[in-house]
Amino acid sequence: MLFKTQDTPPVHPTRLRAAVRGAAGIAVALTLSACGSSATSSPSASGAASGGSTAGASANGNISPADPSKAGKAAELLPQKYKDKGKLVIGLDASTPPGEYIDKDGKTILGYQADLIKGIGQKLGITLELENAGFDTIIPGLASGRIDVGQAGMYAKKERLEKADFVSYAKIGSTLFTSNKSSKSYDGLDSLCGAGVAVQLGTTLQTMLEDQSKKCTADGKPAVKVLTFGNGSEETLAVGSGRADVGFDSQETINYLIKQTNGQFKLTGSTIAANIPSSIAVPKGSGLDKAIQKALEEMMADGSYAKIFDDWGVSPIMIKQPAINDTGSAS
Numbered sequence: 001m002l003f004k005t006q007d008t009p010p011v012h013p014t015r016l017r018a019a020v021r022g023a024a025g026i027a028v029a030l031t032l033s034a035c036g037s038s039a040t041s042s043p044s045a046s047g048a049a050s051g052g053s054t055a056g057a058s059a060n061g062n063i064s065p066a067d068p069s070k071a072g073k074a075a076e077l078l079p080q081k082y083k084d085k086g087k088l089v090i091g092l093d094a095s096t097p098p099g100e101y102i103d104k105d106g107k108t109i110l111g112y113q114a115d116l117i118k119g120i121g122q123k124l125g126i127t128l129e130l131e132n133a134g135f136d137t138i139i140p141g142l143a144s145g146r147i148d149v150g151q152a153g154m155y156a157k158k159e160r161l162e163k164a165d166f167v168s169y170a171k172i173g174s175t176l177f178t179s180n181k182s183s184k185s186y187d188g189l190d191s192l193c194g195a196g197v198a199v200q201l202g203t204t205l206q207t208m209l210e211d212q213s214k215k216c217t218a219d220g221k222p223a224v225k226v227l228t229f230g231n232g233s234e235e236t237l238a239v240g241s242g243r244a245d246v247g248f249d250s251q252e253t254i255n256y257l258i259k260q261t262n263g264q265f266k267l268t269g270s271t272i273a274a275n276i277p278s279s280i281a282v283p284k285g286s287g288l289d290k291a292i293q294k295a296l297e298e299m300m301a302d303g304s305y306a307k308i309f310d311d312w313g314v315s316p317i318m319i320k321q322p323a324i325n326d327t328g329s330a331s
Helices: 014-034 054-059 075-076 082-086 112-124 136-143 206-219 232-243 252-259 288-302 304-311
Strands: 086-090 100-104 127-132 149-154 164-179 195-198 225-231 246-250 265-283
Touching: 014 206, 054 149, 075 112, 075 288, 082 086, 086 112, 086 136, 100 136, 100 304, 112 127, 112 288, 112 304, 127 164, 136 164, 136 265, 164 232, 164 288, 195 206, 195 232, 206 225, 206 246, 206 265, 206 304, 225 232, 232 246, 232 265, 246 252, 246 265, 288 304
Parallel strands: 086 127, 086 149, 195 225, 195 246
Antiparallel strands: 149 265, 164 246, 164 265
16 A cells, blocks of 8 residues: 555645645635535646746746756757757646645646656756646647647556657555545445546546446446546545545545545545556657656756655655656556
8 A cells, every 4th residue: 555544644844835725726616516516627827828928827937947057967868859949848737736736826836746847857958838738638739749748647558658658757556535424435446336436537547447337237236437527626526525426546646635625535445556657748759758767867866856755745656766668557
């Protein structure tokens, strides 16, 4: 088990004040849902993300300028195409704290995944432009060239490997969670037959639920009611409001949610699919994978990698060596 049920990792005090604002939005949304309001999607992360100016994005912190003095050997591996472009556009699904979420200004993207990709940008010696993108739009965005890098905790599944390359930066387990008011309990995928399960659209976890549903019906049991949502906030709303019986998400996300909403949610059952590599995605055959892998190695060597994970209270998910196209058990 990645985190024990009773163990919520401590959040570094310098990050707690900022991070609680992301979770506060969830708590407010839950209050609204109890009054009959519908869930809403996260706002666009920057003017650049929605076709606006780069200056607007810079003003709200979603441009990370290159600092030549911080560039490492990884910069030498950056493909010329991106050097000529002068920046990398990063797609993040900013709806799942503490990985990535929108700050109280409604624009700026915060989280350990955002900090990590900014550190990689410094090692590559290139400016980054961060965009808020739906999880299910990231792989198509890489294929079309709309974004250059996807940073949303993706698993390197076989079908994704046909369209993108991946560089691992953490190992994460998944868990089931319910509202603290729920009297229902679940343990493992087999326990979900007949249950309404909230999950984020386009994720590996959605596929796992759909496969489990087929197994349920093959065994003569009710199918899993797979309820998909465009972002993590909507998924959480469904569980908190009772629209879904149970939710399915990464364990570090739900541990964080429990802490920041004062126990409005609870874990149920043991970890599912523990220690699967969580990865950064890049266009297939672009060469960005080797440059990013080297940047991560340099961050691990100088301590900046560990500091980011420690500051956000997610040190247990760190790895010792980034790997390219590591499927783990997600294949």
